[in-house]
Amino acid sequence: MVATEVRPARRSALGRAAAPYALLLPSVLFMLALFGWPVISAVQQAFTGTHGGATQNWHDMVAEPHFWQSVRNTLLLVVVLIPVQFVLAVAMALLLRERLPGRGFYFYVWSVPLAVSDLAAGLVWLSIFTDNGYLNSALGWFGVNPVEWLSYQNASTMFLAVFLAELWRATSLVLIILVSGMQMMPRDYEEAAEVFGASFWQRLRHVTLPLMRPSIQVALILRTILAFQAFAVAQALTGNEFPLLVGQTYLWFAGLNDPHVASAVALVVLGVSMLTAIGYLVMLRRPDRSQGGER
Amino acid sequence: MSIAPPAPPAPPAPPEAPAVAAEPLPPVDRRPLRRRRMIRAGQQVAAIALTLFMGVPVYLIALAAFSSRAELNRFPKALWPRDVSIDTMRTFLHSTGVVPSFINSVEVGIATLIVSLLIGAPAGYAIARYAFRGRDGYQLFLLTARSLPVVVLSIPLATMFLRLNIYDSVLAVTLVHAVLALPTTVLITASVFVAVPAELEEAGMVFGCTRFGAFRKVVLPLSVPGVAASSIFTFVLSWNEVLAAAILTLNNRTLPAQVLTTLPYSPVEFRFAGGFAMVVPSLVFILLMRRYLTNMWGATIR
Amino acid sequence: MSNQHQTSGISRRSLLRFGATVGVTAPLLAACSQSTTGAKSGGGTVNLLSTQHTPTTEADAFRQILKQADSSLSVNFTPGEASPTISQIQAQVQANNVKTNAFLGTHGDLATLGPNMLEDVTSLIGELGSAGFSADNLTLTKLGTSKNYYVPVEQATYVLAVNKKALDWLPSGADVNSLTYDQLLAWMQAGKAANGGKPIFGLPAGPKGLLHRFTQGYLYPSFTGGLVTTFKSADAVTAWQYFKNLWSVTAPSSTNVDFMQDPLSAGQVLVGWDHVARLVNAPKDKPDDWLMVPAPKGPKGRGYLAILNGVGIVKGSPDQDRTKQLIKDLVKPEVQLSIVRQLAFFPTVKATLPSDLPPAVRLESDAVTKTQSGGMLSLPSVGMGANDAKFTKVFQDCFTGIVLNNADIQQTLTTQGQTMQQLITDSKAPCWVPDPKSSGPCQVG
């Protein structure tokens, strides 16, 4: 295009202020066009019912014997698993940065579980923990007689199995986000911190982690939301003995052909996820962006 | 302007040739070196342990997928390929619809990648560059798509696509997968665009790019790791998504819809064969994308 | 082309380019998807959705059977999980853009779709009068109305698979082919004791397991002679007490077992109760190590549940005569026989079973005939429509409460009984076999 473009000297204020909204528009329209009506009809369903008033569905939901147990299990999984996962992912990211020999291979293997669907992951860990599985076989080679890891009678080993399977499956998500965030961080800050006497832990607390705040925030939000959706792995390992919240949605929708109560449970999941997301957004607000306006 | 030394200031009395050399030098202290080597060895051991934890399960599903039926029923199982047979895998791959659905899945995966990046990346850029009102509200709005279990949307979605007459097609599945992938695409690209220094981009604009040109020529190349990370998520999400694919397709099913819905009902050896077949393509995709994900070991060495 | 006004940095040219790329990819995607059902999609093909024969090997076997039955008819057979499949049909009917011609499913699945999603096939049943459908099956196909809404094509029941190794601990004087529940319990207790406390008996109590059929179709009729009318009777309490004792000798891993054939062929358990199609793989490798025997007898006789699969025509689907042709093919005796030979589902029409059945299927067919002779037939819920699943859930909740969590039996039955009564009254379903006929909605006794 030969003619050099003559741009107006000063773009209208509207043009500049509208820039972010123009960039967001396609995604908002796309979401509303495809998920708008379905979400509305799902919400409607939650408050209409074949029998009884608007609250009947919610009453049925709570009356289901496994409901409160599934809420407890889901929260237990989220509260216990996510902190451990973040500690592990940060450690792995820092190990990768140490440029150990073979790090390319390490990073590939560490990001592999991301590729495994939760159904396949359930299968993998079932093959390990089941009574005649690989773990008991390995114990057998050492003369230790097999343990019934997944039996509903020993709840602690059952939780441990689900915990390890979920730890294995979902840590790669956090790792990859942290690693891609860490890319952009120049090493000068950490070198400066080291010169001025900061120990490894002090560097981590005062420099490395604060600088990775955007990635940590994204990883936390996405990981928590996906944690509330976790269900297939727990079902593959323990059947219905370790019920999770989303499992209740499937139970009502597929098992009992009652989309109304299923929508109610779905809204509970949505609500809890939103609350945690808002919590993270507020908690990890970036103080140094206080200069506001377009940078 | 010739640079001559300024009028020679009365040179501060330079300390006479430093007589410090007289004192004897202390011996070289090698203790920190040994400590450093120990730390590195510890790091290597930790890395290997983590690699075993992450890698062994995948090895086991591969082992199970290629073990014979008899081996799977035996106890204690061998942790090494003792009784290998590929007929389960062969029958699985030759069963109707597995290969065509594989092609459909790849198509959907890549199409979802393109659509979600085209729509998501600009939004990610907007979040990274602007602190506008409603920024957090927008992020929450995006997250609703991912936090509402898709199962309750299945019937309204299906009816909508039927009315639009794009039912039972790769396009229908792509659109739904793109919506599901949008939140991750936007948030991850945003978290990396934030790190691209604004000065570089403003420099781009000084040289005559439009803001969009600067985005394309300056910001995008620099934030390749972020784009790579989000594309891995998008592909893997689309590749492993079962429910929307199962509901929206009839004859043109994706691999998960074709396989995963029937896996739980198939005998044990088919479940492992199917599970492993599902994993391999994603392994390959991550292998391809890994290089773009990090330029960490290429970090600038001053 | 110099665009004067730069709208917020997104030049119109790049928007055009973006629109073009999406415009091009969309039809491309729609056009070049691969058919995954092995048949050409489009006109002249019968789309048959199914919740049965989902395992990959079974699905291909069924496709072969259809091809041999009538090569002129091209059928897209798409098996899948019940919920997405049923949702698909519901969505298609709601959007009155029906692409699925026929649906093969269990009586429960067909009841969930119900009369407003299935065409009335009474005339087709009339045409096939000579096939010899059993009266009980035909009542089932009416879904509690006066017209037939599907054609029965396969039936099955549940039997006990026994690894001959277990016979060593059979109590003396007990005939394995006509056990009583008490003899089964004693047998399993002896087996467990002799096996170092490791139970040799298994039940499919997993999420997709059919354990609730054991409670509904076997325990209740055998101990109480009924189901709904005797739900919380004294006999019911003894039945559940028995179930607790039986569970104490059942492998705890059963809570994660959906198909008994898996633990049985792996040798984890020696004796297991399940659907014939979910046991058939157990004896496959070594048929002569196995026995298939009818379920035991209780105080009120040998209760057994007949499971019926049928094909319904989706309401408003095109090419209905081609679909009728498919159904006619399915009920042909030679097709019914190839179904039993390859898929272990028994004919619903008069057809003499050939002698060259595969050994496992032969074992099962003997057990089935023994079960039917002198057994007390009971049917899955009739007329419960969409509440059929919730009705089953009552029994699942009872099992979890009473057997797994040791809740008080009478108290659990009373509370669950109220839920059941609510469900039955909502569905206005009269009693069904094994309960005596009732005029109004069946009353929980």
Next chain:
Amino acid sequence: MAEIRVRNLVKLYPGQRSRANDDISLDVADGEFLVLLGPSGCGKTTLLRMVAGLELPTDGQVVIGRRDVTYLPPRERRLSMVFQSYAVFPHKRVRDNIGFGLAMRGAPRSTIRQKVEWAADLLRLTEFLDRYPAQLSGGQRQRVAVARAIVVEADVLLMDEPLSNLDALLRLSFRAELKKLVGELGTTTLYVTHDQVEALSLGDRVAVMRDGRVEQVADPMSVYDRPASVFVGGFLGSPPMNFISGSVHAEPDGGVRFGLDGAAIPAPRALASYADRPLRLGVRAESIALADAQADGAVPTTVQVFEPLGSATLLTVDLAGQQVKVQASASYRADPGDRVWLSIMEEHQRWFDAETSLALDVDTPLATAPT
């Protein structure tokens, strides 16, 4: 406060063929301000980073005070540093940035507050203490980096091209401020730069480096006026020192002349022993005198380029086929093609061996062999 002693330091980066630091030995006296000067890639920053402990040497030893610190991690070396990219923490306020070093060493809050205010006042940052670095200009951020470095009473202060990211005007003013500041503190300082003006103006001594080796260490005047090698002469001063190639031969009357084709320049008698060997004469543009034709020892040249520079004029002349730059007074005028006679006084002549390009040890008192 402590002196720095570097002995035979070698650094070979993995995958590189040439050594970044090739057997460097150097001493920085207690309280001295030594500048490491050299073109980019000469290894000056690598040397600084090894003294700081941010890089580990392949061989050799680094001693600070009486303690060997060769392999010690940076935080145990009691030093502070100003980085080229400032490395001011973006997520901390200026106050916390400056007090970072003290906070890390667990100093009581009151001392930190008091010292931070002292440093902020010294660098005129008092009103910015509660701002974030993103809200400051480049110069202010540099000041924060310096404040952070001086608030920690470290034995050694290291600076890695701290002024290179500033614009020209700010660099000038900040240089003087920095010199005064470091002079008052009196801390032993090692300063890296590629800018020769900074080196000459700031350093008590200047170490000129090339390809991982130290060519010459001396006070600014000697380095400028008595370069130990052709490289040092060419690197310092603008325009760089002229180098005229030729050889000397003895005259019947005992004198020595430096012969070019068609001309000859009188040379010191001591060079007699170098007769007939190729030499190079180094002379600063401002040390060449413009003479009229008859002056003894004058040589004819033709003017190629005449550049008026405001405070002086710069001529590029052709002396027997070789280009020479001559600095004349502001009022001097000449046109290309004019013939001009030059004379180079003996005390301004610096002689270098053509092969080794090292300075010759002519008996004039100032000549010093490179250490």
